[in-house]
Amino acid sequence: MQASQRRASARSAAVAPKASFSAKASSSGFMGASMPAMQASRARVASKAAPSPVRAEIGDTLEEFLVKATPNPKLRQMMQSLGEAMRTIAFKVRTASCSQISCTNTFGDEQLAVDVLADKLMFEACRYSGVCLSACSEEVPEIVNMGSGEDGFSVAFDPLDGSSIVDTNFTVGTIFGVWPGSKLTGIKGSQLAASGMGVYGPRTTYVLSIAGYPGTHEFLLIDEGKWVHVKETTEIKEGKLFSPGNLRATFDNPSYEKLISYWIGEKYTLRYTGGMVPDVGQIIVKEKGVFCNASSPSTKTKLRMVFEVAPLAYLIEKAGGYSSNGTMSILDIPINTVNDVSQVCYGSKNEVRRFEEYIVGASRIPAESA
Numbered sequence: 001m002q003a004s005q006r007r008a009s010a011r012s013a014a015v016a017p018k019a020s021f022s023a024k025a026s027s028s029g030f031m032g033a034s035m036p037a038m039q040a041s042r043a044r045v046a047s048k049a050a051p052s053p054v055r056a057e058i059g060d061t062l063e064e065f066l067v068k069a070t071p072n073p074k075l076r077q078m079m080q081s082l083g084e085a086m087r088t089i090a091f092k093v094r095t096a097s098c099s100q101i102s103c104t105n106t107f108g109d110e111q112l113a114v115d116v117l118a119d120k121l122m123f124e125a126c127r128y129s130g131v132c133l134s135a136c137s138e139e140v141p142e143i144v145n146m147g148s149g150e151d152g153f154s155v156a157f158d159p160l161d162g163s164s165i166v167d168t169n170f171t172v173g174t175i176f177g178v179w180p181g182s183k184l185t186g187i188k189g190s191q192l193a194a195s196g197m198g199v200y201g202p203r204t205t206y207v208l209s210i211a212g213y214p215g216t217h218e219f220l221l222i223d224e225g226k227w228v229h230v231k232e233t234t235e236i237k238e239g240k241l242f243s244p245g246n247l248r249a250t251f252d253n254p255s256y257e258k259l260i261s262y263w264i265g266e267k268y269t270l271r272y273t274g275g276m277v278p279d280v281g282q283i284i285v286k287e288k289g290v291f292c293n294a295s296s297p298s299t300k301t302k303l304r305m306v307f308e309v310a311p312l313a314y315l316i317e318k319a320g321g322y323s324s325n326g327t328m329s330i331l332d333i334p335i336n337t338v339n340d341v342s343q344v345c346y347g348s349k350n351e352v353r354r355f356e357e358y359i360v361g362a363s364r365i366p367a368e369s370a
Contacts (some may be wrong), residue, residue, distance in 0.1 A: 085125035162275030173199030173277025177311035189310030236321035239288025249339030318326030
């Protein structure tokens with residue numbers, strides 16, 4: 001059966017995993033940093049709604065956190081439903097059997113590739129949330145009506161980013177963006193209601209940001225099946241950690257080659273797996289560093305705006321970092337089709353400014369005053 005046929009048949013099933021989020025786990029010792037001043041072009045990310053007067057705490061369950069982070073019950077339901085899907089995807093990835101052809105998992109009476117299975121679970125989470133109007137997957141980039149009335153959200157997702165490295169047991173993940181209304185084209189990343197990613201590694205985590213609430217927040221999946229708040233990130237500091245993608249572009253993009261040489265010459269630490277989720281996620285966890293994926297005449301970037309680039313930019317900017325396509329914030333770029341792509345850089349202020357200076361010759365980001 002062809003991959004597109006398998007995906008189509010997988011979506012028709014109706015299995016919606018549920019979890020309880022009623023108990024509260026013990027608090028960890030992490031204390032979030034204060035929210036840094038934002039540039040004018042980035043301030044819109046934090047100012048779409050008045051911040052909640054109730055501060056979330058380390059140790060809150062996902063349900064408790066969302067009550068504090070947003071007054072919108074439909075957005076809370078959407079984020080919990082996606083969390084339930086990612087909890088199940090994490091289990092299916094962990095128990096997948098991998099051959100030279102693909103990684104598969106038994107799901108009822110079906111034998112599905114794990115990326116197809118993840119796609120199925122994400123669509124089911126959207127459909128049975130009761131608040132999703134439309135959804136679109138990078139696996140088959142066609143917008144699907146979810147039939148949840150008029151007042152709700154639309155979700156674009158990459159169900160299993162890094163699926164080609166599942167067999168090597170590298171960290172992989174899910175990326176998604178939640179936009180208000182029924183549109184997934186003619187939008188911008190700055191209009192996101194929320195974004196998130198599931199990280200399936202030695203630990204399983206759910207990283208999310210909510211419009212109108214400060215910071216980017218990490219939740220740990222504990223043994224009881226609950227997501228527990230373990231980290232808040234509100235500042236991305238400077239630090240010598242780099243993760244350069246699409247290195248083949250250095251062959252005929254001399255500016256990118258010079259940037260890579262700068263990082264190597266300055267003795268930066270290289271941390272790159274080939275999975276966008278762990279390579280970008282480490283910036284939020286370590287609170288420093290840079291990720292980039294530049295284009296060239298012979299090696300075009302393949303990263304799609306609506307499924308990966310914009311949702312991750314939202315997480316980074318809400319965490320106090322910066323994003324760029326070389327000339328502007330990723331969040332300010334119009335998304336006209338689901339197949340729009342972009343080169344990208346995420347990271348600290350100085351690293352993103354350096355990317356712009358090397359790649360296009362000048363930066364919109366002001367230098368730090370002496």
